[in-house]
Amino acid sequence: MKENIEGFLKAVQEELPEVTVLRREEERLIYAHGCYPREYKWLLQGPYKVLPEAILMPGNTDEVSRIMALSQEYSVGVIPFGGGSGIVGGSIAENHEVMLDIKNLKEFEINSVNGTAVGGAGLTGADFENMLNEAGYTCGQYPQSFQSAVLGGMVATRAIGTFSTKYGKMDDMVNSLEVVLPNGHVLKTHKTPKASTGPELDQLFLGSEGVYGIVTKVEMKIYPVAEKRYFEAFTFNRTEDGLEAIRQFVQNNVHPAVVRLYDEDESIPKMEKYGFEKGHVFLVIGYEGLEKQVDLEREYVHHYCAMNGGVPKGPKPGYDWFHSRFSTKKMLDHDAMKGGTADAIEVAAPWDCIANVWREMRKALEPMCTSIDCHFSHVYHTGASVYVIFHAQTGGDDFDGEKRYMECLDTAIRTSLKYGGNVSHHHGSGKAKAEYLPLEHGEAGIEVMQKIKDALDPKGLVNKGVLGL
Numbered sequence: 001m002k003e004n005i006e007g008f009l010k011a012v013q014e015e016l017p018e019v020t021v022l023r024r025e026e027e028r029l030i031y032a033h034g035c036y037p038r039e040y041k042w043l044l045q046g047p048y049k050v051l052p053e054a055i056l057m058p059g060n061t062d063e064v065s066r067i068m069a070l071s072q073e074y075s076v077g078v079i080p081f082g083g084g085s086g087i088v089g090g091s092i093a094e095n096h097e098v099m100l101d102i103k104n105l106k107e108f109e110i111n112s113v114n115g116t117a118v119g120g121a122g123l124t125g126a127d128f129e130n131m132l133n134e135a136g137y138t139c140g141q142y143p144q145s146f147q148s149a150v151l152g153g154m155v156a157t158r159a160i161g162t163f164s165t166k167y168g169k170m171d172d173m174v175n176s177l178e179v180v181l182p183n184g185h186v187l188k189t190h191k192t193p194k195a196s197t198g199p200e201l202d203q204l205f206l207g208s209e210g211v212y213g214i215v216t217k218v219e220m221k222i223y224p225v226a227e228k229r230y231f232e233a234f235t236f237n238r239t240e241d242g243l244e245a246i247r248q249f250v251q252n253n254v255h256p257a258v259v260r261l262y263d264e265d266e267s268i269p270k271m272e273k274y275g276f277e278k279g280h281v282f283l284v285i286g287y288e289g290l291e292k293q294v295d296l297e298r299e300y301v302h303h304y305c306a307m308n309g310g311v312p313k314g315p316k317p318g319y320d321w322f323h324s325r326f327s328t329k330k331m332l333d334h335d336a337m338k339g340g341t342a343d344a345i346e347v348a349a350p351w352d353c354i355a356n357v358w359r360e361m362r363k364a365l366e367p368m369c370t371s372i373d374c375h376f377s378h379v380y381h382t383g384a385s386v387y388v389i390f391h392a393q394t395g396g397d398d399f400d401g402e403k404r405y406m407e408c409l410d411t412a413i414r415t416s417l418k419y420g421g422n423v424s425h426h427h428g429s430g431k432a433k434a435e436y437l438p439l440e441h442g443e444a445g446i447e448v449m450q451k452i453k454d455a456l457d458p459k460g461l462v463n464k465g466v467l468g469l
């Protein structure tokens with residue numbers, strides 16, 4: 001509550017003098033938004049909609065714990081803030097909240113016997129990976145937002161990186177967590193590789209987007225840096241042929257690190273660049289691991305691609321993808337354009353409906369957009385995810401751009417659900433997609449999520465409204 005803010009901040013400063021508190025308007029503006037495309041539009045539309053009351057920067061778990069206990073005492077809303085790269089409106093301070101910036105939590109320790117490393121929740125993906133590399137290890141987590149997203153934020157959203165077919169997603173990579181609950185109690189989940197002592201509590205916090213507590217430490221699985229890394233490309237007649245080849249090798253337990261299949265339209269610039277067959281589609285495969293393992297995986301990938309008409313095109317296009325993989329220029333240009341908008345909608349579907357989900361989402365969005373790029377880049381035993389990246393230009397102002405954004409988002413998600421896909425594969429739901437969650441989880445699923453929220457945070461103070469809770 002707004003009226004309790006001053007008392008709360010006074011108590012924090014008296015009890016925790018080491019905690020940095022930011023209150024200047026420009027600092028509040030910086031923390032007022034993440035990378036949700038509507039937030040870009042709000043920045044362009046004039047005075048910003050809502051600012052957090054203050055930003056608190058604790059330096060350790062004890063300080064986080066005390067801040068959370070005080071926030072309950074004073075009934076002050078709190079929003080955890082990591083790298084700020086979230087793109088679903090997961091940190092909008094609509095209820096006079098304070099931001100809890102966790103980026104000063106930066107511990108780092110490797111346990112090479114167990115094959116794990118503990119990182120403070122505030123370490124960026126890049127910092128964590130660089131420290132591992134220096135010691136000869138990797139965790140294999142390379143999201144496109146690698147430089148800005150932090151470990152806590154990646155746990156909170158169940159993030160995923162481009163090498164996911166080998167290393168898995170954040171939900172597979174975490175071995176244990178330390179979490180501060182809304183009442184300030186500190187929970188440490190068990191570090192044993194498996195237990196049969198009730199539900200796995202890590203999984204309650206993975207993907208919880210802060211609504212159940214603040215992640216403060218993350219224990220990740222680590223691996224020796226790969227002996228060999230190799231990229232190559234293939235072309236196929238049709239998207240469906242590429243999907244079938246991928247399904248076959250993954251279901252036979254062949255797991256190259258990177259699998260990226262571009263549909264006919266997104267393949268066009270690549271086919272032109274390399275002079276490949278017009279109208280065909282483009283697949284990048286990346287392998288890493290022990291030398292002989294990479295060679296064997298390549299053999300099997302070639303086998304399943306050939307069975308589906310795939311033509312090997314050598315390593316160059318694969319390495320070109322690797323070197324340009326962090327670029328998001330086209331999307332950001334559209335977001336910045338007057339009246340323009342863009343986003344990458346990522347959904348997942350089982351194999352028996354993934355092609356329909358992709359085709360129908362593209363078809364439904366086409367009348368509203370200037371261009372759409374679609375690719376499949378995370379694949380599993382039972383299905384795959386599809387990215388549908390839309391770019392639109394209304395010719396109007398930034399209010400029109402925002403309106404078009406909302407129409408595109410709604411169309412994309414409802415079409416995905418209609419054809420067997422889900423609401424979100426890895427960006428999370430935040431406030432942007434919260435209204436669609438009952439359509440995916442059903443009434444009973446939402447009831448369970450809400451009851452857990454009510455038990456852990458009875459006043460509803462932590463990240464209120466995110467996930468619709």
Ligand SMILES: Cc1cc2nc3c(=O)[nH]c(=O)nc-3n(C[C@H](O)[C@H](O)[C@H](O)COP(=O)(O)OP(=O)(O)OC[C@H]3O[C@@H](n4cnc5c(N)ncnc54)[C@H](O)[C@@H]3O)c2cc1C
Binds near residue numbers: 091150154162
């Ligand atoms: C250019 C670009 C590329 C991207 N590429 C990818 C990609 O390849 N893969 C992918 O998965 N995502 C990607 N994203 C989305 C985004 O990077 C991820 O969602 C990321 O995990 C967010 O991490 P963050 O630290 O920036 O979190 P934030 O944006 O700060 O927060 C995200 C949510 O988590 C909550 N939160 C943050 N920290 C904590 C904590 N310690 N405890 C509890 N809750 C917390 C916040 O309140 C918020 O609701 C991309 C985004 C951009 C802008």
